[in-house]
Amino acid sequence: MTGASLSGWIEPGSAADLRVSDVAAARSALEGWEGVDLIALPRGRDIRLFVADMDSTMIGQECIDELADYAGVKPQVADITERAMRGELDFVGALRERVALLEGLPEATIAQCLKERVTLNPGAGTLVRTLTAEGVRTLLVSGGFTAFAEPVGELIGFDEVEANVLEVAGGVLTGKVSGRIVDSGYKKAALIGRREHLSLGHAQTMAIGDGANDLPMVEEAGFGLAYRAKPVLAASADARLDNHPLSALLWALGIPSDRWIQAG
The missing domain is CATH 3.40.50.1000 (HAD superfamily/HAD-like)
Structure with missing residues (x-):
């Protein structure tokens, strides 16, 4: 890899410490290598x-999606969650809309969800x-x-x-x-x-x-x-x-x- 040198192993065979002159070029060169993550710490x-x-x-999990399943509204809630996480919806508005769909759900369901789903x-x-x-x-x-x-x-x-x-x-x-x-x-x-x-x-x-x-x-x-x-x-x-x-x-x-x- 151009502009990269191995300065040592953090974990032999698993994690190598590389010094690179161009992080973007290094990431591009490693793109598509199965199982490889490039974590650059320039600072x-x-x-x-x-x-x-x-x-x-x-x-x-997304806890609100799993909780919504107990209320029978998971598809509606999960769709809003996904769009909010992609940045397509205002988070505060999306949160209030999803929580409103949980009205009437027994509080005890939270502990059940935590135990069974998370x-x-x-x-x-x-x-x-x-x-x-x-x-x-x-x-x-x-x-x-x-x-x-x-x-x-x-x-x-x-x-x-x-x-x-x-x-x-x-x-x-x-x-x-x-x-x-x-x-x-x-x-x-x-x-x-x-x-x-x-x-x-x-x-x-x-x-x-x-x-x-x-x-x-x-x-x-x-x-x-x-x-x-x-x-x-x-x-x-x-x-x-x-x-x-x-x-x-x-x-x-x-x-x-x-x-x-x-x-x-």
Whole structure:
């Protein structure tokens, strides 16, 4: 590959540390290589803050779609979700429209959905728990709901969790969201707020997501990642993780597997 040299192995046979003069050319040269992800860090590896989306990033589902299945309205809700994640709809309006379709659903259905439907994406727990052990502050910021994000965040090992609150009255969902909406602007502001609170530099922050609602946050981070992402985010992120589990990001940060905290 022109302008590239192997400076060493992070994980022999699995993760190589390359020095390249042109990241775009290197990505183009590797495009189509089965199972290969190119993670470029032009600003170094001193990451001290990690901010992540939840749905379809840390977990394999869109929780609102799965919850809607119990209400018998999954096709309608999933269609709105997909369009919102592609950036075709205003997120706040799309969220309110979807939540309205859940009116009357028993609150107990949330716990049932969490138990029966929600699964972690491969490497999520290993990534976050290892980052914590390496002294990185972690934040899960979701356009989904606290009823899912809080137990998921605890399971994975995040330091903090922020998400929307589903309004409940008399043991059923009212079809409304309570309080502020965690949209793209909120996610970006959350990253900036934690960065300033921790007195970190721009290059010490990393963010990951999969859809349009994550775009400002990912662009604001010193190192912005797209995970199995919609085109609008994949085109703008510093790097894409399309083939490997989330734990592969630890290789990108120069952390070999013998230092990983193995989890889900």
